[in-house]
Amino acid sequence: MADDYADIPTLKENIDRATVDSVRSLDVDKYKYGFETDIESDMAPKGLSEDTVRFISKKKNEPQWMLDWRLEAYRRFLTMTEPTWAKVHYPQIDLQDMYYYAAPKSSPAPKSLDEVDPALIAMYDKLGVPLKEREILAGVERPKVAVDAVMDSVSVVTTFREELSKVGIIFCSISEAIREYPELVQKYLASVVPVSDNYYATLNSAVFTDGSFVYIPKGVRCPMELSTYFRINEKKTGQFERTLIIAEADSYVSYLEGCTAPMRDEAQLHAAVVELVALDNAEIKYSTVQNWYPGDKDGKGGIYNFVTKRGDCRGANSKISWTQVETGSAITWKYPSCILRGDGSRGEFYSIAISNGYQQVDSGTKMLHLGKNTSSRIIAKGIAAGFSDNTYRGQVSAHAKAKNARNFTQCDSLLIGDKCGAHTVPYIESRNGTAVFEHEATTSKISDDQMFYCQQRGLSEEDAVALIVNGFVRDVLQHLPMEFMVETQKLIAISLEGSVG
Amino acid sequence: MRQTMPVRLGAAEDTLIAQLKSVGADATAERITVAGLPTRRVESYHYTDLKTLLRTIPPLAQAANEASAPALRVPGAYQLMIANGVIQAASTAPAGVIVGKAHGGVLTTRDDVLVHLNGAFAKESLTLTLENSIDPVIQIDRRSEGEAAHVTDSLKVFVADGASAVILETFSGSDAAHVGNHATYIALGKGATVTHITVDLSPRAAAHFASNEYHVGEGAKLRTLAIHAGAGLSRTQLFPRYEGAGAHGDITGLNLVSDGQHADFTMDALHAVPQTTSQPLFKSIARGRGKAVVQGKLVVARDAQKTDAKLMSQGLMLSDEAEILSKPELEIYADDVVCGHGSTCGKLDEESMFYLTSRGIPKEEAETMLVRGFIEELVDPIEDEALAEALHGIIDGWLLGGK
Numbered sequence: 085m086a087d088d089y090a091d092i093p094t095l096k097e098n099i100d101r102a103t104v105d106s107v108r109s110l111d112v113d114k115y116k117y118g119f120e121t122d123i124e125s126d127m128a129p130k131g132l133s134e135d136t137v138r139f140i141s142k143k144k145n146e147p148q149w150m151l152d153w154r155l156e157a158y159r160r161f162l163t164m165t166e167p168t169w170a171k172v173h174y175p176q177i178d179l180q181d182m183y184y185y186a187a188p189k190s191s192p193a194p195k196s197l198d199e200v201d202p203a204l205i206a207m208y209d210k211l212g213v214p215l216k217e218r219e220i221l222a223g224v225e226r227p228k229v230a231v232d233a234v235m236d237s238v239s240v241v242t243t244f245r246e247e248l249s250k251v252g253i254i255f256c257s258i259s260e261a262i263r264e265y266p267e268l269v270q271k272y273l274a275s276v277v278p279v280s281d282n283y284y285a286t287l288n289s290a291v292f293t294d295g296s297f298v299y300i301p302k303g304v305r306c307p308m309e310l311s312t313y314f315r316i317n318e319k320k321t322g323q324f325e326r327t328l329i330i331a332e333a334d335s336y337v338s339y340l341e342g343c344t345a346p347m348r349d350e351a352q353l354h355a356a357v358v359e360l361v362a363l364d365n366a367e368i369k370y371s372t373v374q375n376w377y378p379g380d381k382d383g384k385g386g387i388y389n390f391v392t393k394r395g396d397c398r399g400a401n402s403k404i405s406w407t408q409v410e411t412g413s414a415i416t417w418k419y420p421s422c423i424l425r426g427d428g429s430r431g432e433f434y435s436i437a438i439s440n441g442y443q444q445v446d447s448g449t450k451m452l453h454l455g456k457n458t459s460s461r462i463i464a465k466g467i468a469a470g471f472s473d474n475t476y477r478g479q480v481s482a483h484a485k486a487k488n489a490r491n492f493t494q495c496d497s498l499l500i501g502d503k504c505g506a507h508t509v510p511y512i513e514s515r516n517g518t519a520v521f522e523h524e525a526t527t528s529k530i531s532d533d534q535m536f537y538c539q540q541r542g543l544s545e546e547d548a549v550a551l552i553v554n555g556f557v558r559d560v561l562q563h564l565p566m567e568f569m570v571e572t573q574k575l576i577a578i579s580l581e582g583s584v585g
Numbered sequence: 586m587r588q589t590m591p592v593r594l595g596a597a598e599d600t601l602i603a604q605l606k607s608v609g610a611d612a613t614a615e616r617i618t619v620a621g622l623p624t625r626r627v628e629s630y631h632y633t634d635l636k637t638l639l640r641t642i643p644p645l646a647q648a649a650n651e652a653s654a655p656a657l658r659v660p661g662a663y664q665l666m667i668a669n670g671v672i673q674a675a676s677t678a679p680a681g682v683i684v685g686k687a688h689g690g691v692l693t694t695r696d697d698v699l700v701h702l703n704g705a706f707a708k709e710s711l712t713l714t715l716e717n718s719i720d721p722v723i724q725i726d727r728r729s730e731g732e733a734a735h736v737t738d739s740l741k742v743f744v745a746d747g748a749s750a751v752i753l754e755t756f757s758g759s760d761a762a763h764v765g766n767h768a769t770y771i772a773l774g775k776g777a778t779v780t781h782i783t784v785d786l787s788p789r790a791a792a793h794f795a796s797n798e799y800h801v802g803e804g805a806k807l808r809t810l811a812i813h814a815g816a817g818l819s820r821t822q823l824f825p826r827y828e829g830a831g832a833h834g835d836i837t838g839l840n841l842v843s844d845g846q847h848a849d850f851t852m853d854a855l856h857a858v859p860q861t862t863s864q865p866l867f868k869s870i871a872r873g874r875g876k877a878v879v880q881g882k883l884v885v886a887r888d889a890q891k892t893d894a895k896l897m898s899q900g901l902m903l904s905d906e907a908e909i910l911s912k913p914e915l916e917i918y919a920d921d922v923v924c925g926h927g928s929t930c931g932k933l934d935e936e937s938m939f940y941l942t943s944r945g946i947p948k949e950e951a952e953t954m955l956v957r958g959f960i961e962e963l964v965d966p967i968e969d970e971a972l973a974e975a976l977h978g979i980i981d982g983w984l985l986g987g988k
Contacts, residue, residue, distance in 0.1 A: 169626075169628060484905075484906065497915075497917070499917065499919075499920035499922075500920065501920060502887070502890070502919060502920045502921070503887075504918075504920070505916070505917060505918045506915070506917050507914070507915055507916045507917065508913075508914060508915040508926070509912065509914045510912065510913060510914075510928070511631070511910075511912050512910065512911045512912065512913075512928050512930065513632075513908070513910045513911075514900065514902065514908065514909045514910070514930045515908045516902075516905050516906070516907075517902035517903070517904050517905040517906070517907055517932050518905060518932065519902075519930065519931070520930070520931040520932075521928070521929065521930040521931070522927075522928075522929050523913070523926075523927060523928040523929070524925070524926075524927050524928075525913070525915060525925055525926045525927070526923075526924070526925040527915055527917050527922060527923075527924040527925065528922070528923055528924075529920045529921055529922070
C-alpha cells in the first residue's frame, strides 16, 4: 500500500507547484480550489424530511437520544422563518432540492491512513493540507498541526490523535464523540447555541453530519495547532457541520479552520454551527480562513455561507479570540460572538472580509458583556471591490450587572471601484453606568498618493493594490497563526485580482 | 409547510385603525392592520418598540378652548402658534415672511409608520416662505391642549436662495397623556443658511413624535439642534437630504433623560450628489433608569463622490441603571469618499471630577460643570444670544431638577 504514495509529491514540491499554479491561475481563473474530485459517494435521498433526519442518524450509528434531539430540532425548524435583516439578497433556497448527506464511499471506517482512499489523500495534498503525519520536511522543522479533514458530510481522517491522547486531549469527529463520549456531548452540545437559536442553527441541529470535537483537559496546553479542513465536493449538497470545543480550567488551545469547494453553476448551502466553551482561566483561539467558491464573474453559483459561531467564556478570566479571513462564498452571513459570562473574561474579534465580483458579505460579531470586569476588542477590516456589498454588523452590549465592562471597536472599510458598497451597522448597547464603550469606523478608498508612491517605485497597479491592502489589514493579520499568515497574504492578492484598471 | 403568525393587534393599534378609518385613510389603516405598530424587529425601530411603548392612543384632538402658559419665550422672536393641529391667528409677519396654509401633510412618503400617520391625520399645514434673510427668531409654538389628545400638525418652510433664518419650534401643552405627531419640512435654496431648533417640553405623561425632513440645496448650510427634555417617550426622526454640491449639514441632537424616560433620535441622511458634507453630532445624558437611543444612518449614493461625512454619538451616564443605546450606520456606494462614525459611552471622567472636587467644589456642582462642558459644543454655535440663553435655561432646569 505504501508504494501508492510514491507519486504523491512532497509538501515542498507542492508549494513550488502551488506557486506556479497560482501564477498560472491568474490568467485562467482566480479560484484555484475549483477542481472536483471524482470520488464515489454514498448519498441520502434528496430533500429534507423526518426520514432524512433518521437516515443521517442511522448512518452515523447514533444512539436514540441523539436521534430524538435531532427530530425535536427538525420540528422546531418547521415553525421558523428565514431571517431577512441582513443586507444580502439571494433567490429562495429550495431546501427540498438538495442532498443532506454525502459521504465518500469507503469500506468500513479506515483504521489508519494506509487504508484511506489515495484519491482522497491526493485531493487534500492538492489543497495543501497534509494528512500524513509529517514532522520534518525538506530539512525545515515545521510546527506540527493535527488535522481533521471533513469532506461533504463526513470526517475522513483525523491525524496526530495518539500523540494528543497522551496528554488527555480528545480530538475527533463529532460523530465519534457522540458515540464514545456521550456524557461530554450531552453536557455541552447546544449549551452555547441553543437548538432553536436561529433558522439556520436549528436546521443544522436537525441535519448536521459531521465536524470536529475537541476536549482539552484541565491545565493542559495543547502542544500543537488543531485544524479542521472542510471541503464540499458533491453537487447539490448542503454541508452542515458542527464543531464543539471545550477548554477546561487553565487550558489553552489554538484551532484553525479552512474551507474550499469546487466551482459550480448552482449555489450550494453551507450552514455550520460552532460552539466554544472556555472554563476558568482557559483560552481558546479560533482562526478561520474561509475560501469557499465565491461564484463566477457574473455572480453565478458559489456557496451560501450561513454560519452561527459562538463562544461562551463561562469561567472567570477565560478568553476567546476569533480571527477570521473571509474571502470566499457568494453570500456570507456570519457573526462569531462571545458571551462574556465569567468575571474578568475577555473576548476578541479580528476580521478581514474581502468581497469582489458579486459577492455579498454581512459579517461581524457580538460581544455580550454579562460578568464583571469583562473586556472585548473588535477590529474589523472590510474591503469591497467589483460589484460586491460588504457589511460589518456588530453588537456590543453591557448587561446591567456587567460592572466595568470595557469595549473597543474599530471597523474600517476600503472601497475599490465605484460599483461596490461598504456598510457599517454597529449596535452599541450600554445598560449600566460603569461600562465604557468606544467605537470608531471609517470608510475610504486607496488614495492616489499611495498608488503613485508604489507605482513610481516600479510596482504594477495590481501589486500596489495588494501591498496597500495588506498594510490596511495588518492589524488583523498579525493575530493569525504563522501557517495562515503567508497563505492569507497570497489569498488577498488573488481575491482582489482584476479589481483595478 | 411553514406557519406564519398573524400580527396580534393591541388596544393602541385598534384605536389607530378606527381613527384612520374615521378620516378616510383606509390604506394606512390597512397597513396597521397587517403589520401592527413596529417592533424591535423593524430595524429603524430596533430600540424603540412602539408596540410595547405605546399602549393607548387618546382620541383625535379637537380645537383647543384654552391655552397653557408658554413653555419657552425668546425675547424679540416672531411667534406663530398651532394648537391641537389648528393654526392660530398670528401677529403681523416680519418683512419677507409669507405665512400661509395648505391642505394635508408635508412629508415625502417613506416606509415609516409615523410619517404615514402624520400624512393621514394632518388636516392643514402651516407654510412659511422666507424671501430674504429674516432677523428675528421665528418661533413655532406647537401646543397640545385640554384633555389627553392625539395631535397631528405640520409645517413647511421654503427658504429662498441666499436667505438666512433661525427657526425655533417648541412642543408643549397641558399636563395630559397626549400623543403628538409633528412634521416639519424645510427646503433650503442655493446658498441659504438655516438654523432649526426643536425643543420638546411636553409633559412627562405625553408621547412626542417628530419627523423633520430637510432638503439642502447647492452651497446651503443647515444647522439643527433637537432637544428632548419633556415627554416620557420621545422620538425625533431626522431626514436630511443633501441635494446640491457644497451643501452642508450640522445635524445635532441632545437627549436628556431621567428615570423612566425613553428618548430616541433616528437620523437617515442621504448624500445624493457629489461634494456634500455633513457632521452629525448627538449627545445623550441619562440618569436614573432613563433610556437614550441614537440611531444615525449616513447613506452615500452611487455617484455622490467626494462626500465628507462624520457622525458622532456620545453618551454620558450619570447613574448605574441608565441605558444608552446607539446604532450609527454607514451605507456607502461611492468610493471616493471620506466617511466615518464614532460612538463613545461612559460616565463622568473621574480625573476631572477629582480635579474639581480637590479644589473645593462640591461634588454636585462639579458634576453640573462637567455636564455643561459636555453639552456646550451643541449650544455654542447658536449665535442668537437670547435663544442660546433660553436653551441654557432648559438644560440647567433639567440638570438641577430632581434625580
